[in-house]
Amino acid sequence: MAKHEKISEAVVRRLPIYLRYLSYLQQVEVTTVSSQQMGRNLDVNPAQIRKDLAAFGDFGKKGIGYDVNYLVEQIRQILKLTDEIRVALVGAGNLGHAISNYNAYLKDNMRIAAIFDSNPNKVGNELAGLTIQPLDELAETIAAKQIKLAIITVPAPAAQSVCDLLTQAGIKGILNFAPTTIRAPKDVRIHYADVTSNLQSLAYYLT
Amino acid sequence: MAKHEKISEAVVRRLPIYLRYLSYLQQVEVTTVSSQQMGRNLDVNPAQIRKDLAAFGDFGKKGIGYDVNYLVEQIRQILKLTDEIRVALVGAGNLGHAISNYNAYLKDNMRIAAIFDSNPNKVGNELAGLTIQPLDELAETIAAKQIKLAIITVPAPAAQSVCDLLTQAGIKGILNFAPTTIRAPKDVRIHYADVTSNLQSLAYYLT
DNA sequence: TAGATTGTTAATCGATTAACAATC
DNA sequence: TAGATTGTTAATCGATTAACAATC
Known part of the structure; x- marks a missing residue:
């Protein structure tokens, strides 16, 4: 590794894209690639x-x-x-269901290892091979299962309190699908993935 | 409007965030806001x-x-x-289901107006009040319903061909959930929203 | 050797932030 | 008037791209 430069977020966001293309090359048994070829394919x-x-x-x-x-x-x-990274999912609604079933596709050493929901009617149900747990088991489970990242798929009004729970439990990276800004300590990374903002910014470019 | 500067993508991505907070202020009947207050709340x-x-x-x-x-x-x-923006969704799998049911939440003048899938077993089924249509009706429906944006929720191997269909049908903005880079003419905006890349870049920041 | 391609430096470009005059 | 806050300019910071010596 080395080269103690500070790595920008932009670089870190491109690495998974490179990895994805390189994995594809492995599949089709290409053994060498130039930056030019990568660039052409990944824009x-x-x-x-x-x-x-x-x-x-x-x-x-x-x-x-x-x-x-x-x-x-x-x-x-x-x-x-290199080691498996375990992910918690909070919010077993429509989107939570979709993402946890998507689990198999994550592979590449990422795995949803626990699912939480505040709704007592959902707690105890099976989802993607896991039992939906109540929020008051969150901290304990995250510690026990050594979960490092979390996905938030709860409604917007609940997102901040879920974020607080997660950061108190030691989570350092959150992928937030709730359509709201959330605040966390500086050492916690938050990535936003809500559909509405994404579509709205696309709308700007129409005609 | 005016001020013929070129607006950067970064600005356009912040506008929906501002709008969301301002809509919240409307709800709680705050009539005036300073940039300082907005900044504090939105980081x-x-x-x-x-x-x-x-x-x-x-x-x-x-x-x-x-x-x-x-x-x-x-x-x-x-x-x-200001006018309703209609969106097409291609791929009625898990994620497509979640997003189309999410439809009600999109509101703010955005609406999923057509759903497509290549699987003949899914075509004809109801989903979120719409009938799933085959891909060969895509161009015609997009023209007829004046659909402007599209969401891709098909598996990665199908994403590029779906993207081609969409751009040929005149779509100028695509939100791509498939875990793959897709190419389109320069005047078509593509936003990426796949879960895997997002999680992988979060992993970088662990300890 | 000739051709190709990296790693890196320098140049460019663009985005963020600080500072402050204008003014409500 | 005094305090607050905008719009904007200038300063800073950071990211992208071009160019090329090194070298396989």
Whole structure:
């Protein structure tokens, strides 16, 4: 790894995209790839790809390109996907159901390991092979199962209090589908994924 | 509106966030808001909020702040949310179900107006008050219903061909949930919302 | 060797933030 | 008037891209 530069969020967001393409190349048994080829396929400037990767180490060979297997291995390590990462999902509504069933697709060493809901009628039900748990078991379960990340799929009014619960339980990364801004301590990363804001910003570009 | 500056994507992504907070203020009957108050609540620098808004017009009053109702009206216009915007959803799987049922929540003049799926067993079924249609009706329906945006919730291998169908049908904005990069003509905006990449980049920040 | 491609520096471009005159 | 807050300019910061020596 090395190269103690500060890595920008933009770089970190591109790494999974690179990884996805490289995994595809593995599948079709391509063993070497150039930044130019990657850039063409991912719509990213080749210089940017080289710079992004070079921030973590000298992964390529001049005149040749990158060894696909080696690069996959390196990016997995950078993203800490070498050990399984367990994820909690809070909110077993429509979206929560969809995402937890989607679980199988996450693979790549990510797994939803616990599901929580505040509704007593849902607690105890099975979902994607897990039993839906009440919120007051959240902290204990997250500690016991060594869960590191969380997905919030509760309605907007509940999102902040769920976020508070999660951060108190030691969660350091949250993917928030609720259509609301949430606040957390600076060392907790929050990514937003709500459909409404996304669509509204797309609307700006119409005609 | 006016101020023929070029508006950056970053600004456009913040406008829906502002709108959401302002709508909340309307609900609780607050009539005036300062950039400082907005910034505190949304975790955005107040100078940035003022600059973002000033790019579209002089919406505030010095010494006073912004009139909430007026600002809501203005941002709605900027985002073209004054007329109903119709959205097509392609892929009636788990996620497609969740999002189309979520439909009611979209409100704010956005509505899923057609649902498509390639699976003949799903075609003809009802979903969120709509009949699932086959892909070969896509172009005609999009034209007839004046659909402007689309959501892709098909498996990754099908995403590019669906994207091609959509752009040929005149769609100018796509929200892509499929875990794959898709290519489209330059005048088509694509936003990515796949869960896996989002989680993977969160993983980077762990310890 | 000739051609290709990296890693890196320098140049460019763009976005964020601070500061403050204008003014309500 | 005094206090508050905008709109805007200038300063800063950061990210992207071009260019090229190094080298496989």
